[in-house]
Structures are given as structure tokens and as C-alpha cells.
Amino acid sequence: MVYRRTHQVVKRLAARRSAILAAARETCAEGGMAAVQIAPVAVRANVAAGTVYRYFPSKADLISELIADVSRDELAAIRRAADAAPGPSSALAAAVTTVAVHVVSHRKLSWGILAEPVEVDVTESRLASRREIAGEVEARIAAAIRAGHLPAQDTALAAAALLGALHEALVGPMAPDNLEDQAKLRDAVQTVTLLALRAVGVMDARARGLVVQAVLPTKMAAGA
Amino acid sequence: MVYRRTHQVVKRLAARRSAILAAARETCAEGGMAAVQIAPVAVRANVAAGTVYRYFPSKADLISELIADVSRDELAAIRRAADAAPGPSSALAAAVTTVAVHVVSHRKLSWGILAEPVEVDVTESRLASRREIAGEVEARIAAAIRAGHLPAQDTALAAAALLGALHEALVGPMAPDNLEDQAKLRDAVQTVTLLALRAVGVMDARARGLVVQAVLPTKMAAGA
DNA sequence: AATGAGTCTGAACTAGTGTTCAGTTCTTAT
DNA sequence: ATAAGAACTGAACACTAGTTCAGACTCATT
Numbered sequence: 306m307v308y309r310r311t312h313q314v315v316k317r318l319a320a321r322r323s324a325i326l327a328a329a330r331e332t333c334a335e336g337g338m339a340a341v342q343i344a345p346v347a348v349r350a351n352v353a354a355g356t357v358y359r360y361f362p363s364k365a366d367l368i369s370e371l372i373a374d375v376s377r378d379e380l381a382a383i384r385r386a387a388d389a390a391p392g393p394s395s396a397l398a399a400a401v402t403t404v405a406v407h408v409v410s411h412r413k414l415s416w417g418i419l420a421e422p423v424e425v426d427v428t429e430s431r432l433a434s435r436r437e438i439a440g441e442v443e444a445r446i447a448a449a450i451r452a453g454h455l456p457a458q459d460t461a462l463a464a465a466a467l468l469g470a471l472h473e474a475l476v477g478p479m480a481p482d483n484l485e486d487q488a489k490l491r492d493a494v495q496t497v498t499l500l501a502l503r504a505v506g507v508m509d510a511r512a513r514g515l516v517v518q519a520v521l522p523t524k525m526a527a528g529a
Numbered sequence: 530m531v532y533r534r535t536h537q538v539v540k541r542l543a544a545r546r547s548a549i550l551a552a553a554r555e556t557c558a559e560g561g562m563a564a565v566q567i568a569p570v571a572v573r574a575n576v577a578a579g580t581v582y583r584y585f586p587s588k589a590d591l592i593s594e595l596i597a598d599v600s601r602d603e604l605a606a607i608r609r610a611a612d613a614a615p616g617p618s619s620a621l622a623a624a625v626t627t628v629a630v631h632v633v634s635h636r637k638l639s640w641g642i643l644a645e646p647v648e649v650d651v652t653e654s655r656l657a658s659r660r661e662i663a664g665e666v667e668a669r670i671a672a673a674i675r676a677g678h679l680p681a682q683d684t685a686l687a688a689a690a691l692l693g694a695l696h697e698a699l700v701g702p703m704a705p706d707n708l709e710d711q712a713k714l715r716d717a718v719q720t721v722t723l724l725a726l727r728a729v730g731v732m733d734a735r736a737r738g739l740v741v742q743a744v745l746p747t748k749m750a751a752g753a
Numbered sequence: 754a755a756t757g758a759g760t761c762t763g764a765a766c767t768a769g770t771g772t773t774c775a776g777t778t779c780t781t782a783t
Numbered sequence: 784a785t786a787a788g789a790a791c792t793g794a795a796c797a798c799t800a801g802t803t804c805a806g807a808c809t810c811a812t813t
Contacts, residue, residue: 308758308811318760343801353762355803364801422646424800432702439703459720462698462705466724469697470690478656479663479689496683500690504728534789535781542790567771577792579773588771648770 322360325350329371330414338417341368368423369430375418376434379407383441393448394455394507400445401467401501404438405494408476415476439464446505456506467501474500546584549574553595554638562641565592592647593654599642600658603631607665617672618679618731624669625691625725628662629718632700639700663688670729679730691725698724 310318328349333341343364347354361367386403390396408415418434443464449455474480474497481493534542552573556565567588571578585591610627614620632639642658667688673679698704698721705717 310759311811314759314810354801355763356761358802359760420644422648424646424648428702435701435703458724462717462720463724465701465703466694466698466721469701470694470728473693473696474686474690477659477689477693478652479659481686493686496686497690500682500687500728503730504694504724506727538780538789566769578771579793580791582772583790 321350321352321356325352325357325360325367326371326374329367330375333371333417334411334414337413338368338421338423341371341417341423343367363425365425365427368425368427372418372427372430372434375414376437379404380437380441382407383438387441387445392454393445393452397442397445397449397505398498398502398507400442401471402494402498404442404468405471405475405498405501408472409490409494412476412480415472419472419476435468439468442467449505449507454507458506463505467504470501470504471497545574545576545580549576549581549584549591550595550598553591554599557595557641558635558638561637562592562645562647565595565641565647567591587649589649589651592649592651596642596651596654596658599638600661603628604661604665606631607662611665611669616678617669617676621666621669621673621729622722622726622731624666625695626718626722628666628692629695629699629722629725632695633714633718636700636704639696643696643700659692663692666691673729682730687729691728694725694728695721 325346328346329341332346332349343357344354346367347357350357357367361370383400383403386399387396390399419431439461443460446455446458446460446463446467450457450460475493481489549570552570553565556570556573567581568578570591571581574581581591585594607624607627610623611620614623643655663685667684670679670682670684670687670691674681674684699717705713
């Protein structure tokens, strides 16, 4: 007798896998990466600890997938925002604003995905995630340069620096902790976006205009 | 009979303490923070594991002191460089350049001090360290603003963003890994310093001049 | 219904390190 | 020289989480 997975079973398995990943994501959003331990995640996903290992070979794999997952969403949001912009400069501004809004909206999650200490080795996955996001930003910078809106420069270094500025100022340990207030949060996003754009050579006055344009239509409390 | 510590003994104890800290520092510089474990550090300092605990209550304390120690040196170097500059703008450029040169010269150590995962909790100490450095940079930014060389802005956020840009571009996982080459390393430092200064509003042409001035006199391979 | 393959459970196992402490060695003061 | 306090040693201990696995359960096939 050959046992064959019925469609229903396949769906259930997929659902369970998603549930585990979702539980990990929620746990990370609430308590940071340190809280993402097998036992609590399993409880949250309504499975036993051992079951997690039927879906993910190890904790490192689970977290790596979590990172990839979150990055995928982030990247999609960046592309959507940038593609909707009228020109290369606004596209760059939109991309940067999107990142800024995302990280302030889910600070613990972002911190966990980006930089928070983890016991297991997820450097590979984090690196890939950063490369994806940085690559997208780099492409937008390059486009703005080609359009003559920015001075020629090392786009890879510029993209890395730009993202580093956003992250450190908005989600790092130095980030202001009173960002509960919507107005202040908005201010912070605008200020940092402005800084980031100036860094790559957008003229100050022009940058202000772009940032205001880009921030206004963005939903500040955009869901995951 | 009262045992009293003789001067010689006091000196030996202090020397041993320093030796342990130095061993920790070297270990971190070579293998990152992950390599800073009690046993290896003890071996390197020529003491037994237990002895470490006569000088530091716990590993967390040891690492915290290490972080404070490195930060102290860094801060001193920044102040020295900035104070030697002729005006507020050059002082800021000198400060930024100093940070850039330091981090690229000791990348593993910097990464370990700044952000590398550690098992024990050293967030307090890292936060303090960042606040010190950021505070100094912030003061220099504020001075340049007062002198009318920079537009008014949130100096705290600007300092955080500026340092974030340097760190991410030069020591983070995205940093180019071919920085062995002195020339490329120098280029990277210049490029990123330029970006950082532009971010806070230094005009592009002026920034180039300041950076060249600041980079030239700096010893690229400055010792710890 | 019976059967066997697939899946789930959760207590037990494992591994790697920080930490302790009884015994040893060194130093000081008489 | 000797006693007592201080410092040092390093093997043993403890703790924390990730991982495993034998048995229980569920589901597809005949």
C-alpha cells in the first residue's frame, strides 16, 4: 500500500508551517529575537516543540526563513512605493521613506531581523536580506544618478550608508524612545529621510520637497 | 596580625587586571566578541579561569569594561582630532574621519564592541558607549550649526544617523571585504565620510575639501 | 474494520559555557 | 621560621535551550 498525501493534508501541513512562522514573527515583534525560542513559538503555534522540527531542521533555519519572509514583504513594499513615483528622485525618496516608516512601525521586529544578537548563526540570512534591500535602494540611487539628479558616486557604499543611517537613527538603541506619539514619529521619519537623501547628494531644498511628497501619502501604521 | 597589601602587590594586581582586559581585547580583535570566552581569555592572560572572577564579578562585567575601555580610547582620539582642527566644520570632519579610520582599522573589534551578538547582556554598556561617541559628534554638529556652516536640525538624530551610516558602510556585514588594500580602504573612508558630512548638510564642494584635509594627516593604521 | 504509513507529542537528552569552591601556593608580619 | 590572610588553580558543577525519539495518534488505502 502506498500512502499518498491527499490535497487536504498538503494544505494542513502548509498551514501549520505558516502558523509556526507566523508565531515566530509575532513573538519577535513582541519580545525581539531573544524571545524567539522553540518552546514558546511552538506553544503559540499550537504544536509541540518536537513538531517544529518536522518543518524546520533547526532553529537557525526557522529564523532564517523568518528573516527572508520579512525581507520579502519589505522589498515588495519598497518596490511598490518606488514604482508608483513619477521620477527617479521621487522613487528614491519613496523607497527611503518606505523603509523608514516600516522600521519605526515595527521597531522590535526590525531590530530583531536586522541586528539583534541571536544565539544561532543567521549571518548568512541577514546578509542576504540586507543585500536585497540595499540592492533595491542602490538601483534607485543609480537611476537618479543616470537622470542627472545626483552626483556620480559609489552606489553600493551609498546604499549601505543610507540604510545604516536609517536603522541606527530609528531602531537602534540610540533611537529616541518617545516615538509613541504619532507627530513625533512622523517628524523623526521626515528628519531622517531628509538626512539620508542629503547624504547621497540630493540638494537640501529639493530633498525637503521630495520627502514631504513621499511621506504624505504613506500610511504610517501600515500593516506587516 | 594584619595583612596589608604592599605597593608591589597592588601593582601586580592592577597589572593582572589590565592583562585580563588586554587579553579580552586582543581576543575580540582577532575572533570577534563570540571568541571572548572566559577560558581562552584566561589562558591568554596567563591565569586560571577562576582567577578572572577575582577581578570581574561576571563575564558581563568583563565585557562591559572592555566596551567602556575601547570607547574611552575612541572618544579621546575623536576629541584630539577635532580639537586640533581650525574651525567647527573641520572639527566635525576630523571627528567623522577619525571614527571612520578607527572602525576600518579594527573592524572585528569595532563590530564586537558595537553590535555583534553576545550571550550575556551588555546592552547597557553598549548604549553608554554609543551615547558618549554620539554625544561628542552631536556637539561638533551643534557647533557647526552655531557657526552658520550647517542648517539647523535635530542634532541628536543627525549624530545617530551619521554614525549609523559609517558603521553600516564600513564594518557591518555589507561592508566591502576587500579593504585589505590600503588604497581602496582609503577610498572607502573618504567616500563614506563625504556621505556622512553631506547628510548633515555640508555642501558637496566644501565637504570634499574638508574630507581631504582631514584624511591626509590621519595615520590610517593608528594603533589601538 | 483493519492495516500501515505519516504525523505529533513532550519528556529526556545533550552540549557548550559561565561560575563555584576546596585545596594549594604565595605573601606579609612577627 | 612560622602563622595567617590573600590570591590562585582547575576540575566539578549548574544552567539554559536546542534537539531527539519512542510511543500515541491520525489519516489514507484496501
